[in-house]
Amino acid sequence: MATPPSEAAYLGVARGPDPKAITGAALAAIGGIERFVKSGDDVIVKPNICVDYRTYEYGATTNPEVVATLVELCLGAGARRVRVMDLPFAGSSETAYARSGIADAVQAAGGEMEVMNQAKFRETQIPDGQDIKSWPVYQEVLNANVLINVPTAKDHNATRLSLGCKNLMGVILKPNQLHANLHQRIADLTSLVRPTLTVVDAVRTLMAHGPTGGNLGDVRLNETVIASHDIVAADAYAATLFDLTGEEIPFLKAAADMGLGTLDLGSIKIEEVVV
Amino acid sequence: MAIFVYTNAQRPQRFWADLFSRLDPLLMASASLAGRALVSGIALAGITLLLTLLFGRVWCGWLCPLGTLLEWLGPRQARRRAPSETWRAIKYLLLFAILLAALLGSQTLIVLDPITILNRTLTTAIWPALRYAVVQTETFFYQFPALWGPLDAIHGTVVQPLFQEVQPVFSLGVLVALLFAGLVVLNWWAERFWCRYLCPLGGLLGLLSKLSLVRREVSDQCALCARCTHQCPTGTIDPRDNYRSDPAECIVCFDCMTDCTREGVAFRWQVRPANRWRPARWRDYDPTRRQALAVLGASAAGVALAGIEPITQREPATMVRPPGALLVDFSALCIRCGACVRVCPTQGLQPSLFEGGVQNFLTPRLVSRLGYCSFSCNACGQVCPTGAIPPLALEEKQATPIGLASIDQDRCLPWAHNIPCIVCEEACPVADKAIQLEEVEAMNALGETVLLQRPSVVKELCIGCGICEYQCPMGGESAVRVYAPTEAGGFLGALPEGI
Numbered sequence: 119m120a121t122p123p124s125e126a127a128y129l130g131v132a133r134g135p136d137p138k139a140i141t142g143a144a145l146a147a148i149g150g151i152e153r154f155v156k157s158g159d160d161v162i163v164k165p166n167i168c169v170d171y172r173t174y175e176y177g178a179t180t181n182p183e184v185v186a187t188l189v190e191l192c193l194g195a196g197a198r199r200v201r202v203m204d205l206p207f208a209g210s211s212e213t214a215y216a217r218s219g220i221a222d223a224v225q226a227a228g229g230e231m232e233v234m235n236q237a238k239f240r241e242t243q244i245p246d247g248q249d250i251k252s253w254p255v256y257q258e259v260l261n262a263n264v265l266i267n268v269p270t271a272k273d274h275n276a277t278r279l280s281l282g283c284k285n286l287m288g289v290i291l292k293p294n295q296l297h298a299n300l301h302q303r304i305a306d307l308t309s310l311v312r313p314t315l316t317v318v319d320a321v322r323t324l325m326a327h328g329p330t331g332g333n334l335g336d337v338r339l340n341e342t343v344i345a346s347h348d349i350v351a352a353d354a355y356a357a358t359l360f361d362l363t364g365e366e367i368p369f370l371k372a373a374a375d376m377g378l379g380t381l382d383l384g385s386i387k388i389e390e391v392v393v
Numbered sequence: 394m395a396i397f398v399y400t401n402a403q404r405p406q407r408f409w410a411d412l413f414s415r416l417d418p419l420l421m422a423s424a425s426l427a428g429r430a431l432v433s434g435i436a437l438a439g440i441t442l443l444l445t446l447l448f449g450r451v452w453c454g455w456l457c458p459l460g461t462l463l464e465w466l467g468p469r470q471a472r473r474r475a476p477s478e479t480w481r482a483i484k485y486l487l488l489f490a491i492l493l494a495a496l497l498g499s500q501t502l503i504v505l506d507p508i509t510i511l512n513r514t515l516t517t518a519i520w521p522a523l524r525y526a527v528v529q530t531e532t533f534f535y536q537f538p539a540l541w542g543p544l545d546a547i548h549g550t551v552v553q554p555l556f557q558e559v560q561p562v563f564s565l566g567v568l569v570a571l572l573f574a575g576l577v578v579l580n581w582w583a584e585r586f587w588c589r590y591l592c593p594l595g596g597l598l599g600l601l602s603k604l605s606l607v608r609r610e611v612s613d614q615c616a617l618c619a620r621c622t623h624q625c626p627t628g629t630i631d632p633r634d635n636y637r638s639d640p641a642e643c644i645v646c647f648d649c650m651t652d653c654t655r656e657g658v659a660f661r662w663q664v665r666p667a668n669r670w671r672p673a674r675w676r677d678y679d680p681t682r683r684q685a686l687a688v689l690g691a692s693a694a695g696v697a698l699a700g701i702e703p704i705t706q707r708e709p710a711t712m713v714r715p716p717g718a719l720l721v722d723f724s725a726l727c728i729r730c731g732a733c734v735r736v737c738p739t740q741g742l743q744p745s746l747f748e749g750g751v752q753n754f755l756t757p758r759l760v761s762r763l764g765y766c767s768f769s770c771n772a773c774g775q776v777c778p779t780g781a782i783p784p785l786a787l788e789e790k791q792a793t794p795i796g797l798a799s800i801d802q803d804r805c806l807p808w809a810h811n812i813p814c815i816v817c818e819e820a821c822p823v824a825d826k827a828i829q830l831e832e833v834e835a836m837n838a839l840g841e842t843v844l845l846q847r848p849s850v851v852k853e854l855c856i857g858c859g860i861c862e863y864q865c866p867m868g869g870e871s872a873v874r875v876y877a878p879t880e881a882g883g884f885l886g887a888l889p890e891g892i
Contacts, residue, residue: 170767208768300813
């Protein structure tokens with residue numbers, strides 16, 4: 119991607135009651151969508167739509183307004199098309215897309231939902247992989263001009279938190295077979311997929327009983343969106359919303375050790391805005 | 394026929410899904426007898442009965458989807474000599490056997506009903522095989538990235554909406570397909586062989602048609618050309634009887650009228666004046682009293698034999714029923730139609746073989762390894778024509794246990810091999826997870842000390858949906874399995890008060 123204008127921040131954080139406004143503000147802080155999307159680009163937005171039985175208030179799936187705002191911004195920057203997709207582990211893609219509210223929001227914004235077709239997954243080499251050297255990955259995600267990773271920040275019983283790196287598990291087949299060495303394998307996956315931009319939806323954060331949740335009492339209204347080209351830094355900042363540091367999340371530590379990004383929030387330019 | 398294909402083709406289609414089952418009086422009668430309750434929606438079957446009493450076997454000639462299919466698949470004229478007329482009695486005898494068994498509480502024989510046969514064949518054989526063929530072809534072409542543009546368009550507009558994302562698998566599929574093929578092949582022996590000689594619903598409607606009001610009457614204008622005899626699909630126009638037909642065998646298709654040389658004059662459908670109406674006479678090929686008694690005896694004996702099946706004493710662990718089914722006398726109400734199997738979004742519902750004994754042959758059970766009970770779905774109860782699966786509201790269904798998960802500690806990765814996992818806990822849809830985790834430190838096979846989370850099932854919360862068994866990364870036998878709830882009383886997993 120292009121080098122950022124000198125005044126743009128490395129990582130942007132926006133807080134406020136309007137998810138659409140804070141998404142725009144977080145992006146503006148790091149140089150705007152134009153820094154990442156050029157006219158004619160084929161863009162894929164990858165939110166978290168992991169199950170089909172939770173509406174977005176439960177904090178288990180990405181906020182539909184955040185996703186729709188990104189779709190609008192990309193189209194505004196001249197993207198040829200913007201597709202939104204995820205492979206849920208419970209329920210069909212269609213019911214999950216509908217229940218999360220993302221299908222309606224994306225269609226209203228002019229984007230397309232794509233049901234991830236089994237035929238377009240291929241066994242793909244992971245050259246930098248330390249534990250896994252290949253895995254079946256959705257080829258469209260690797261071929262697109264721009265991949266925008268839009269996780270929802272939440273608690274996760276296996277990995278402590280589910281953030282940007284963890285969200286990439288939605289673009290592979292047999293995710294249930296990563297768990298024997300989950301943290302390193304998430305880092306390996308991140309080394310392959312390398313999203314262009316990571317926008318962490320922390321509008322609502324599921325603080326316990328993740329990743330599927332189910333108790334509204336576990337959801338905290340955080341009204342925050344974090345954006346960065348550096349997936350590790352974005353995740354590290356998101357971890358602070360749970361009173362944790364990036365170092366305490368093993369998959370983040372593994373990713374940082376592999377050189378996929380920085381955990382040192384003190385060394386980067388962070389711009390925080392309130393909208 | 395078009396309606397039937399439509400109602401069967403789209404898997405999520407619920408509104409019309411059980412239409413033909415409800416119109417079928419044999420299904421409704423059998424379920425009501427065995428279930429000891431008038432099945433809701435039975436009024437639709439009443440329409441069929443009324444039509445039959447008025448006009449004869451119009452169902453067979455115009456409405457029955459299996460009849461229509463058999464008419465299309467077969468030679469116009471059978472080449473062999475048809476079997477003896479006495480074979481016509483078989484359909485009546487099968488009918489008696491079915492009704493007596495139902496009276497005695499067993500619907501085992503209802504699998505011979507034509508609607509269930511066609512439903513089952515489409516659901517477990519034809520539609521899945523068609524999907525497999527289409528998707529394999531599509532996958533072949535997807536090898537060439539240059540084709541992805543048009544392929545995606547075809548996939549999005551045709552393949553995905555028609556076939557959805559799940560490839561249905563059924564171990565009975567080949568058998569069901571072969572049996573159906575057998576029915577079709579019989580058409581080469583005699584036209585509409587099934588309808589003529591075997592169909593128990595045809596038998597029921599045939600008996601009623603002996604009382605029908607409107608019948609085919611032959612006048613003295615008949616040219617005796619025998620053209621109608623050759624046209625008749627059920628071969629009931631008898632040259633030795635002045636080309637009259639037996640109303641019980643006539644399916645009112647009107648084929649005889651199209652080629653009649655004295656059309657409109659030789660014969661017509663009409664109502665006999667009241668003083669001349671009487672029931673159609675009993676034919677030589679109709680069942681004799683002895684035959685009927687023999688079959689009734691055999692049916693009763695069959696029901697008695699079914700009582701020897703072990704299921705009458707011990708609940709088998711593998712019979713996990715659809716949600717709500719445990720609340721009713723399932724086996725007595727289930728008409729083995731396969732509607733629930735068809736709508737299940739994960740295709741986890743499978744027709745049983747003999748896991749539950751002969752009396753549960755082809756009733757549905759959930760095979761979690763193949764498909765879990767989707768937490769966001771209550772479709773099966775919505776489509777069940779007899780209420781064997783009661784229509785539960787979604788929240789109710791989500792609190793209704795169908796089984797209990799059980800972790801095999803000799804197979805589960807964190808328990809047996811000190812390797813981290815907990816996919817089962819991650820997948821569990823219940824808000825207060827039905828799998829709890831215990832953190833332990835242990836040494837793995839490489840000699841490293843690892844921090845493990847070991848899962849165990851919370852009995853009070855588990856609803857037996859099976860997504861844990863489905864997602865478990867162990868191949869073959871899952872390390873966590875859902876068993877049918879077999880404990881009596883309050884040991885069943887159920888949400889504690891206040892949740």
